[in-house]
Amino acid sequence: xxxxxxxxxxxxxxxxxxxxxxxxxxxxxxxxxxxxxxxxxxxxxxxxxxxxxxxxxxxxxxxxxxxxxxxxxxxxxxxxxxxxxxxxxxxxxxxxxxxxxxxxxxxxxxxxxxxxxxxxxxxxxxxxxxxxxxxxxxxxxxxxxxxxxxxxxxxxxxxxxxx
Numbered sequence: 001x002x003x004x005x006x007x008x009x010x011x012x013x014x015x016x017x018x019x020x021x022x023x024x025x026x027x028x029x030x031x032x033x034x035x036x037x038x039x040x041x042x043x044x045x046x047x048x049x050x051x052x053x054x055x056x057x058x059x060x061x062x063x064x065x066x067x068x069x070x071x072x073x074x075x076x077x078x079x080x081x082x083x084x085x086x087x088x089x090x091x092x093x094x095x096x097x098x099x100x101x102x103x104x105x106x107x108x109x110x111x112x113x114x115x116x117x118x119x120x121x122x123x124x125x126x127x128x129x130x131x132x133x134x135x136x137x138x139x140x141x142x143x144x145x146x147x148x149x150x151x152x153x154x155x156x157x158x159x160x161x162x163x
Contacts, residue, residue: 002035003076007107014082018106025101032078033094040073047071084108 005025012018025031034041042062047055061079062071073079081089087108090098101107 018082031095042071044069083111
């Protein structure tokens with residue numbers, strides 16, 4: 001997603017690092033949108049072809065679009081946008097400021113609004129794909145039947161898991 005406002009990575013009161021507005025952002029301003037020639041879109045069907053290191057990077061920094069079954073890896077600082085239950089941005093085809101955002105304020109979204117509720121209300125980021133199940137087995141035979149990811153505690157800064 002292409003970041004369309006002046007924002008930088010900075011200390012977050014929510015979680016480690018966050019995306020901080022460098023100038024005031026008016027209500028209704030488009031903050032970011034998908035730019036296919038700039039961002040990386042990876043179909044879920046290609047996940048198994050990636051190295052474990054690449055899958056870990058996706059799990060930590062990418063957004064998983066449940067409806068389209070694709071991972072979206074932002075190529076800019078947008079990947080540091082943290083979750084808030086009362087965010088200052090909302091997403092309806094593109095991310096917009098849902099209220100005025102002051103310079104120095106952290107830009108936030110509600111991960112649940114984006115459909116990232118696959119694991120009991122927890123966002124998909126911070127998850128690590130387990131190894132694929134043995135050849136010929138069904139998903140229900142695999143150690144993790146919850147889907148293609150296993151949740152793990154966060155150890156670095158980035159998108160925050162809601163508490």
